[in-house]
Amino acid sequence: MKLLITGGAGFIGSNFIYYMQTKYPEYEIVCLDSLTYAGNLTTLSDAIKKENFTFVKGDITDKTLVNELFEKNSFEIVINFAAESHVDRSIEDSGIFLMTNIIGTQVLLDAARKYNIRRFHQVSTDEVYGDLPLERKDLFFTEDTPIKTSSPYAASKASADLLAMAYYRTYKLPITISRCSNNYGPFQFPEKLIPLVISRALADEKIPVYGKGENIRDWLYVEDHCEAIDLIIHHDVVGEVYNIGGHNELANIDVVKGILKSLSKPENLISFVADRLGHDMRYAIDSTKISSRLGWLPTTSFDEGIQRTIEWYLNNRTWWNDIVSGEYKTYFEKMYSER
Ligand SMILES: NC(=O)c1ccc[n+]([C@@H]2O[C@H](COP(=O)([O-])OP(=O)(O)OC[C@H]3O[C@@H](n4cnc5c(N)ncnc54)[C@H](O)[C@@H]3O)[C@@H](O)[C@H]2O)c1
Structure with a gap:
């Protein structure tokens, strides 16, 4: 079997490769x-040691390069993780999100069509459904929930989903789509909530929390996400969309306090800052479809997953220290200093 994995130097893609x-x-x-700011080749240093692994530095929007790659390799399955993935950055400037997330997906879909791949799997997000009210704990996103995006990031991901579905309907391209909730685990860039809290708490630095920290996210350990994608690409389910979630709903503030407690750090490190524009209140996934049809269930509880994640960040300080001391430092100051 020959796979093309795009965005594999990022958080979820690298975990999927391993x-x-x-x-x-x-x-x-x-x-x-x-290898944008979010991609890191050192993340793949062990993967690269394997003989049947090849890393290609290149952009998914580069049609010539993508076509050459498909021509040279007879890919059977393509899994598209490559994306601009940070909501805050999309609010600052959406241009690159539209380029990578929409045009990049189109370039890949066209190549997949031209070279007759067996499956094109689009890695999407629950954010395409918008949000749910905090007070309606009975509501969950299903695969039939209408697309209703809040951020430019979510809008670009939803556009890519629609394109993939259009290629299925129009050209019978064998696509599948998964829409997952918030992931956490090793190799996550420290701009995202969990690694941000861990890295700043370890340095005894203030931890910015949007609004009152009430926003609820459904957290899934990254390995559970990888297992779900593995099941989807190995089943004959073309044209299907699957929601993936952990039934692990937690308010951001509780996630932050839990990490501080585990690290024996004081809660006065928390600094409430002006809320994100258009901030989604609650995400909650109904993953009945993938559970009942493909037998997927998350296996890592939040307590276990967060401990593993904290330990990973404690044992891999060089990995994230290099990031937080570089260009990211300027970004962090810009994003949070005036809130
Ligand atoms: N992180 C989450 O909680 C989450 C949840 C649901 C879905 N997703 C989706 O999963 C995918 C992976 O997310 P992540 O958190 O690992 O993202 P990430 O930002 O950590 O990694 C993205 C990777 O894509 C690469 N990339 C970006 N633009 C590219 C381009 N034009 N060409 C080639 N490579 C490019 C980057 O260099 C990086 O390695 C994304 O599509 C995202 O929308 C993420």
């Missing part, structure tokens, strides 16, 4: 990643 290399050591994997 998951696949462990489970299917015979698979040939090519990773295409342009």
